[in-house]
Amino acid sequence: MFAVDFDGDDVVEWYLTDGGARPRRVTDYTPVFYVAGPESVLAALERRLSADPAVAAVGYDRLYPRLDSRERTEVLRVAVVAPRGVRHLARRLRDDLLGRVPPGDVRFYNVDLSPGFRYCVQTDTPPIPARRPRTLRLSLPQKSLADGDLSALSVGGDPVDGDEQECVEAVATTLAEQDPDVLVVSSARLLPLLRDRAAALGVDCPLSRDPERGVERLAGENTVVSYGTVRHSPARYAVPGRAIVDTGNSFLWAESRLDGLCYLVERSWKPLQEASWASIGNVLTAMQIREAMARGVLVPWNKRRPETFKSVETLHAADRGGFTFDPKVGLHEDVVELDFASLYPRIICEWNISPDTLGCDCHAGRADIPELGYTICDHRGFLPDVLEPLLTDRQRLKREIREAETGGDESAAASARAKSGAIKWVLVSCFGYQGYRNAKFGRIECHEAINAVARDLLLRAKETAEAGGWRVVHGIVDSLWLAATREDPESPEAIAATVTDDCGIPLEVEATYDWVCFVPTREMDRGALTRYFGRTRDGRYVYKGIEIRQRSTPEFVADAQRDLIATLDRHRDSAAVCDRLVKHRARLRRQDVPTDQLFVTSRLSRAPDDYDRNTLVAAAGKRSESLGVPREPGQSVRYVVANEDGRGTDRVRLDFEHPGVDAVDTSYYDRLLIRATESVVSPLGWDRTRIRRYLSPGRDASLSAFD
Amino acid sequence: MGTDTLSACPRLEPGVTLLRRSGETPNALYRLVTAELARRQGSAYWVDSRNDAVTHALYDHAQSRRTLRGLRIARAFTAYQHHELVSSLPGRISSRTSLVVVPRLPALYRDPDVPDGEARTLFEASLTILDALAESLSVPVLVTARAGTDDVFTDALTDAADRTIESHDTREGVAFAGDDVQTLVYHHRDYWQTTIPYWVELLGVAPEEDLAHVGPASITTLDAVAMEGC
Structure with a gap:
């Protein structure tokens, strides 16, 4: 299967064929969620729900309420009539129970799964296409989109030479000829604009593969705050039979393109459409949900599991964060950088750190984690099971990249690179995600334990290096920069091999620098942790921060x-x-x-009018608005500075105004x-x-x- | 020195004490808690929100590491976790427990990711548990809320609290004020800054006619008294 969409109470599956795609209608799908609570409450709920028209069936299942539960619990299974109706019904029930049962007594599970993903995991239908999907790019400059003017449209990367009528016709022709599976658009708002213009101009331009159904709006635009940064989440649209990728708002597309995205689809079972607008955290959660469901574990709606009480001493040790070794400011010659590859995920797998293994009762008293003394169960953990396949795949892909590069097969190398890149992002976020407040299966103690092991490993690596005739000139999280302290130090490869044997996690020589400069902080008082540049022995420049x-x-x-x-x-x-x-x-x-080399690109962290101080980015936001291209928080603006000391919106000129060189504030x-x-x-x-x-x-x- | 620090800081009586603090730093909280822990034996529990439990700061304020030995801290990051932690307190606490600390009690319940109705129910349930613990076990329970954030949550908190202490940061340090509390001296790392009410309490109010005779000599004496306190 390639895509899934919903038509009333029916589900339509789409399968890619050589020529295009064929649909299959499913009429008996009813999504399921679970309720746990006291027997009497569940019994009363069961009676009420059996008579509820929104409910298809009610029954009982025995499942594990938590990852570390030893026993299954009897929970109420509620099957909903509408394929996308779970969240709505669960909210109604929750509000209804408020004040009638003590809070926390009744818990909901398997509620907030995206509809396509839910369909795939519940019905055991992998959303993996039978062939590589075909893409078609449609893009329109921001200003034209805001003006509703299609005449600057590019189709498949080429600008259409003509008026709106010709542009819409060009889209129609290309759709008919190529029958693409994925529409890669510069903004999702392009879809309703195309649909409306086609209707107005009388051009038959079916964006959808289902002649009965057209573009569907799934969600309005809004602004979300994630990890303290404001992001703009644009309106989402679906087109039956095709996936939409909004390039301006798909992190995964920007980072790993079609091949990377397809890889994550395979691993997470989030259909391409949902994966394209998902965040890394969201994809990782999907992988975890699949693993949890395979283990018979319920997926909590709201994360309730709190941290355990700890002494001030333990908390103090646990809160220390990653290893850092203040860089020695200056220009250093002949420096070697050693990195632990995929340090955090490997620690998770090697040390078996997982919400269900940490602090187990069966091995109580055993201090498995340095500094903190936490116990880790011998039983294979959940998180390692989720991450191990990714680590294995990444290793294999790295090999494939090398082989393809040596063999001169650039397209195979690019594909493997895209997949490997996608995995890298998931692996990078899996650690931070353990400490994220709303991570469904996150546990802060895991975050602490991973950090404690990492610090220990880095210190051990540092000692080995020092014994081998090196000193650390900089170190952060998973990397060490070394300079020799004597004439004939041990080779960096030998140091790396010793540490690898000692730690069980590969330490690799990442780079050998002819010279590297560690930059001080703006106050010039000490080295900035992540600001450096240098030239490697093979002549490559490296710039960080x-x-x-x-x-x-x-x-x-x-x-x-x-x-x-x-x-x-x-x-x-x-x-x-x-x-x-x-x-x-x-x-x-x-x-x-x-001037095009002078544009400053900034992201608006709030609405232009909400800035307290009259910053340049606020001025740019306001100017954009006044010129008919409103910008939301989280969106970017591109501008040149025309008069920094001027007033209001006159301080800047926006990219779509095409400012000339004389408009620039040279100072x-x-x-x-x-x-x-x-x-x-x-x-x-x-x-x-x-x-x-x-x-x-x-x-x-x-x-x-x-x- | 120790006793002086303690006497500068209001005692926490059994029951629910609400600390309303203005200013950015939770210094008033650290001072109250470490002073109380120095006076009492037994275990203490701290249910944290928004990372108020900064271990460096606690160590800085405590007279010795031993003061903090009985303290157990768990941090909540969502209203659900917070409620879960508060709900677990009755199973942990006994009449030997010296103190329960719940800073920024309303904070997580105000988060937009919890629906309003549910947030209020959870909050009220948490408050009821804390109130019942304080009463039935005669344990001091210290809760805090930022001054100037008045809404249904702080209103409920003020109603439930047996007493309220207000704190504000002054140039000289944290000052406390409340029904039977007033900051008399400010403790600095190396010296004491006194206030007029402190001297009034220590020496009584001078009869008006005596003021004329107060000269530099007596001021030196007063300073000497203050220095002894360190």
């Missing part, structure tokens, strides 16, 4: 910084870097930099240049005051000598 890597940095500034780092590489001298800076500043002053960009330069020379002890002094017009030989 500096302006080049920041999304908001204009291309011109990033290019200049790259150039300055290359200058530093050649001369190892701050003055030489500043001399080079003069060229970039002059280009800027001559208005020789095209603003000049300051960005100086800042970027400071990052490059601050490891050598120069701050922006020193840079400005060096560049000041009055500087002469004697002053330089004085420096």
